Amino acid sequence: MIKDVVQKGSDILRQRCNPVTNFLSIQGVIDDLIETIAHLKTTYGFSRGIGLAAPQIGELVRISVAEYKGQQYVLINPEIVERSEDKQPIREGCISFFQYRAKVPRNTKVKVRAFDRQGEEYFIEGEGDFAMLLQHELDHLDGVLYIDHLPNGENDMYLSNEV
Numbered sequence: 001m002i003k004d005v006v007q008k009g010s011d012i013l014r015q016r017c018n019p020v021t022n023f024l025s026i027q028g029v030i031d032d033l034i035e036t037i038a039h040l041k042t043t044y045g046f047s048r049g050i051g052l053a054a055p056q057i058g059e060l061v062r063i064s065v066a067e068y069k070g071q072q073y074v075l076i077n078p079e080i081v082e083r084s085e086d087k088q089p090i091r092e093g094c095i096s097f098f099q100y101r102a103k104v105p106r107n108t109k110v111k112v113r114a115f116d117r118q119g120e121e122y123f124i125e126g127e128g129d130f131a132m133l134l135q136h137e138l139d140h141l142d143g144v145l146y147i148d149h150l151p152n153g154e155n156d157m158y159l160s161n162e163v
């Protein structure tokens with residue numbers, strides 16, 4: 001089902017999400033995330049990658065879906081297991097901060113351990129924009145938003161028509 005995306009200012013985005021223990025019980029949440037992403041892409045045409053975390057559709061469980069270069073990743077109970085020491089500011093947006101962007105310092109490479117929707121463990125590595133996307137989506141599961149990485153928070157965001 002296509003869901004409304006929770007917008008900035010809501011307490012829901014500030015909660016720490018619960019780990020998934022029963023994979024059967026969260027299949028509907030995964031479908032809703034995938035359908036909502038598909039809808040957003042059709043409507044707004046995000047081309048650089050897109051992600052949506054369960055709290056953004058009001059579900060406080062550790063699930064994010066990320067799409068990058070035509071590949072879709074269902075990230076359940078994800079954890080960063082390795083990260084580069086260096087950080088670089090990468091242009092970033094969030095569907096909960098619609099039309100805003102900011103340059104957010106992020107580790108340039110990360111390795112993530114996660115489970116897929118069948119409960120199978122897997123690892124992915126990302127660099128640059130994909131590393132940013134993974135860090136952004138994992139942060140959501142701890143109630144962390146990208147403004148938290150900016151020296152002046154929301155004041156460092158700018159309005160943008162970019163997609």
Ligand SMILES: [Zn+2]
Pocket residue numbers: 093094095096136140
């Ligand atoms: Zn976001």
